[in-house]
Amino acid sequence: MNWIRKRLDEIKEPFQPGNKFEKFAPAVNALDTFLFVPNHTTKKGAHIRDAVDLKRTMITVVLALVPALIFGMWNTGYQYYSQTGEEFGFMDAFIHGAWKIVPMIVVSYGVGLALEFAFAIMRGHEVNEGYLVTGLLIPMIMPVDIPLWMVALSVIFAVLIGKEAFGGTGMNILNPALTARAFAFFAYPTYMSGNEVWVSEAANVDGVSGETILGTLAAGKEVMYESASMFTGMIPGSISETSTLCILAGALLIVLTKVADWRIIVGGFVGAAAMGLLLNALPSMGVEGNALTNFAWYNHLIVGGFAFGVVFMATDPVSAAQTMKGKWIYGILIGLTAILIRTLNPAYPEGIMLSILLMNVFAPTIDHYVVEANVKRRKKRMQTQTVKTA
Amino acid sequence: MSIDVKVKRGLKLNLKGEAEKILVDAPVSKTIAVQPPNFHSIVPKMVVKEGAKLKAGDELFFSKYSEKTRFVSPVSGTLKEIVRGDKRRILQLVISPDEKQEFKEFEKMDPLQADAEKVKEQVFSSGLGAFIMQRPYDVIANAEDTPKAIFVSAVDTAPLSASQEFILKNKINFFQTGLNVLTKLTSGKVYLGVDKESTGEIRHVENVEVVNVQGPHPAGNVGVIVQKINPINLGERVWTVRPEDVTIIGELFETGKFNAERIIAVVGNAAKETKYFKTKIGAEVKSILAEEPENTRIISGNVLTGQKIDYNGYINFLPNELTLIPEGNSYRMFGWLPFKDNHIHSMSKTSLSWLFSKRKYDVNTNxxxxxxxxxxxxxxxxxxxxxxxxxxxxxxxxxxxxxxxxxxxxxxxxxxxxxxxxxxxxxxxxxxxxxxxxxxxxxxxxx
Known part of the structure; x- marks a missing residue:
């Protein structure tokens, strides 16, 4: 270990302040701090510090994503082989999926981290770890057959417009990963919706149809899957959104470690269930509804991107509401609007992306009103005080 | 009748190196320093020159913006040196103490009988005002103000904090007199925060409202007690005094002497002798720590709020602790992995340290x-x-x-x-x- 440390210090020498490559120090530091927690000591304020840092927090989220990612790789192969009718084993399916997905992850991290490093050098701050999560989330929420250049372009848009334009990590209004998804969706709608993108090779191989459950419902057709498969995730869809089971496993990790706020997740599910129940009740109120509104409320919670969005996207602390009460309101509103958009929007049968982005925009307003209650309490206290003394 | 303040949010931090309840006399400090930067936002106007002969309680300087607030010498001796920094800012007034201490005679007074104006005059002219802090802003109290209440917290919840009950032992009479003085300074009440569990004589003092405090740090912080009982609004002033300084105030009113005795707890996992030392305010660090510790941070105050000081420096004006912890200037491999390095305390659940709530932690400054x-x-x-x-x-x-x-x-x-x-x-x-x-x-x- 000492040997590695010494080598690193030698490598870092030209990047020290006053030396030739001083400007590029953030790039080397970012790599160095992945091996070692630096020897920095406290300068001002408390002399001791907690063991937690942002790297640890972000890596925890990455770990939480792993089950859904592994399942996504396997499911990609499973969907493909089960439709072509070929014989296949677990590894065949997994390798088929990995062959598709690993390049996407490489492109996403490569392009995104290059931009992050460039901005860190340009602005003279250390590289923030936020992109470790964003960079993995982006491929996980894309359709499997999306061209790699489109992934790259979405990443560039998300990092530049979604994040750096607002001042970088911690300042962005919208969740960067969803910004990438929204960019791809609005710029290349034919690749991002319809029947041919959700299962690997569906556009090239005859006999493979890649409709999602929500797409099937929107087209007014019969759904061939049972709730159990929807929950375990053996259904077509974006790469890692399908398995509610794996998503909940990840949720358990980030909720127990308090990296994500449970209020948002619970609020999201409660909101969605409430909206689902309301829509299910429409026929009894004399309104006919459509195939999506009549889809059982509990099924709404386990199909499409809803669970993935609520657990991993809505809980992004930067773009979510920041106060305790605000988080409840924010979560519930996401649940309500996600199902509302999903069922009543004829153009695209999924609502979680738009509902989270919408609530990202409203989060500061929600917080404002929550904080305002505290401010009012303070003002009122002052007034009663003046009345007493007057 | 007493008031209860119960705090839920906070953190009880168990660290190694608590002070044993043993009181020893520290060797007499060769020099004593009064450090004007200890008094935030005070611009000193000197009244004595280098070489001046001083008694304990003789005036050194006053505040440029509030002439009533006077600062006095904690010991009798000779003003050896005025150490200045950038722009001739005064950093230290170094005094070499006499072998036999002489005290300036202040008027002995029973604060309860005396006129409030006269009490206040004596407090600020005798240098006792330096012990009184004002909220808002955390600055020395302004003699022109009359605070709406005065708060004293005798609860120690900060990690490795000195025990107030131990420090105040045998001084409870002075403490009571000091509290009586405080009652004359405010238009409202004097509140005394006491640990709910404690049964000591401190909770039997009179003329104050006793507040039973319960909960993890920062429950004992006087600010928490203020906020729960009588929060500060725009334009209002609240004063706070530390308990041991209340005894100094009381002693001056009873005996007429400014006795700048300070009991300092030496704590921390890098400290060799964790004990209580009796010394003077502004004593040399050297006089308390026999040898210079290696690669160690010396903090005047506690690990959370104290100030880093030099081995050749002096203890600060208010703190009752000297904390020694190792410098953490070393590297740690793969520290970002969740659930690794659980020997370092973390409030976050990304570490497993929460499983060992009884454990006492070693800390460093990393x-x-x-x-x-x-x-x-x-x-x-x-x-x-x-x-x-x-x-x-x-x-x-x-x-x-x-x-x-x-x-x-x-x-x-x-x-x-x-x-x-x-x-x-x-x-x-x-x-x-x-x-x-x-x-x-x-x-x-x-x-």
Whole structure:
């Protein structure tokens, strides 16, 4: 270990302040701090510090994503082989999926981290770890057959417009990963919706149809899957959104470690269930509804991107509401609007992306009103005080 | 009748190196220093020159902006040197003490019988005003003000804090007199925070409202008690005094002498002898620590709020502790892995240290990461028992938005209230420093 440390210090020498490559120090530091927690000591304020840092927090989220990612790789192969009718084993399916997905992850991290490093050098701050999560989330929420250049372009848009334009990590209004998804969706709608993108090779191989459950419902057709498969995730869809089971496993990790706020997740599910129940009740109120509104409320919670969005996207602390009460309101509103958009929007049968982005925009307003209650309490206290003394 | 203050949000931090309840006399310090930077925002105007002969209680300087507040010599001796820094700012007044201590004679007074104006006059002219802190802003109290209440907290919840009950033992009479003095300084009440569990004689004092405090740190911080009982509004003033300084005030009124005796607890996992030492305010660190510890940070005060000082320096004016912890200037491999290095305490559940709640931790000064943008939300609230939105207030301070700071409660907080946020926050931001700068901005803009 000492040997590695010494080598690193030698490598870092030209990047020290006053030396030739001083400007590029953030790039080397970012790599160095992945091996070692630096020897920095406290300068001002408390002399001791907690063991937690942002790297640890972000890596925890990455770990939480792993089950859904592994399942996504396997499911990609499973969907493909089960439709072509070929014989296949677990590894065949997994390798088929990995062959598709690993390049996407490489492109996403490569392009995104290059931009992050460039901005860190340009602005003279250390590289923030936020992109470790964003960079993995982006491929996980894309359709499997999306061209790699489109992934790259979405990443560039998300990092530049979604994040750096607002001042970088911690300042962005919208969740960067969803910004990438929204960019791809609005710029290349034919690749991002319809029947041919959700299962690997569906556009090239005859006999493979890649409709999602929500797409099937929107087209007014019969759904061939049972709730159990929807929950375990053996259904077509974006790469890692399908398995509610794996998503909940990840949720358990980030909720127990308090990296994500449970209020948002619970609020999201409660909101969605409430909206689902309301829509299910429409026929009894004399309104006919459509195939999506009549889809059982509990099924709404386990199909499409809803669970993935609520657990991993809505809980992004930067773009979510920041106060305790605000988080409840924010979560519930996401649940309500996600199902509302999903069922009543004829153009695209999924609502979680738009509902989270919408609530990202409203989060500061929600917080404002929550904080305002505290401010009012303070003002009122002052007034009663003046009345007493007057 | 007593009032209860129960705090839930906070953090009890168990560290190694608590002081044993043994009191020893520290060797007499060769020199004693009064350090004007200890008195935040006071600009000293000297009244004595180098070489002056002083008695304990003789005036050294007064505040340029508030002439009534006088600062006196803690010992009798010769003013050896006035150490100045940049722009001739006075950093230290070094006094070499006489072998036989002489005291200036102040008027003995029974504060309860005496006229309130006269009591106040004596407090500020005899240098006792330096022990009285004002909220808002965490500065020395202004002799022109009459505070709406005075708070004393005899509860020690900070990690490795000195035991107030141990320090006040045998001095309870002076303590009572000191409290009597305080009752004359305010238009309202004097509140005394006492640990709910304690049964000592301290809870039987008179003329004050006893507040039973319960809960993890920062429950014992006087600011928390103020906020729960009588929060500060715009334009109001509250004074706070530390219990051992109340005894100094009481002693002066009873005996007429300014006795700057200070009991210092030496604590921390790098300290060889963790005991209580009896010495004088402003004593040399050398006089308490026999040898210079290696690669160790010496802190005057506790690990959360204290100030780093040099082995050749002097203890600060108010703190009753000297904390020694190892410097953490070493590397640690793969520290970012969750659930690794559980021997380092973490409030976050990404470490397993919460499983060992009884364990006492070794600490060092390593930052355990690097400073980052504010990302994680909700963690600051967990250690902030006041009715304050800490992150929003910090952001308002960073932006220098006075109106927002005011509406979010800047008057109710001082840096020490944000010490645990310093400690726990993931982004390693320096919350106490941000609040101090915010308060300084308020002083210049609002006053």
């Amino acid at each position: 930052l355990n990461g690097e400073e980052r943008a504010l990302v994680v939300t909700g963690e600051m609230e967990e250690v902030m028992p006041m009715d304050i939105y800490p992150m929003q207030l910090l952001k308002a301070c960073m932006a220098g938005d006075i109106e927002k700071m005011e509406s979010l409660g800047i008057y109710e907080v001082i840096p020490e209230d944000f010490a645990l946020i310093d400690y726990t926050n993931t982004s390693k931001i320096e919350a106490q420093d941000i609040i101090r700068q915010g308060l300084d901005l308020m002083i210049t803009e609002v006053g």
